[in-house]
Amino acid sequence: ANVSGQIPEAIAELPFLESLMFRKITNLTGTIPHAITRLTRLRSLTISWTNISGPVPSFLSELKNLTNLDLSFNN
16 A cells, blocks of 8 residues: 555544554655544554654653654654
């Protein structure tokens, strides 16, 4: 599948998601949306080798169940 653009705000409509991986999707751009904090069961988040840019958002600390975070090789 071809994925491009920003991570959609609609990602928050998956409240039972425990693992989310965007890896080697170079057409993925923008920043990490605040809506991702509504994924309260998220344990693992990987956003690597994409064109996501900007600083690591402080709101990721709201993900209390997050035990694995990989934001490597982005802009």
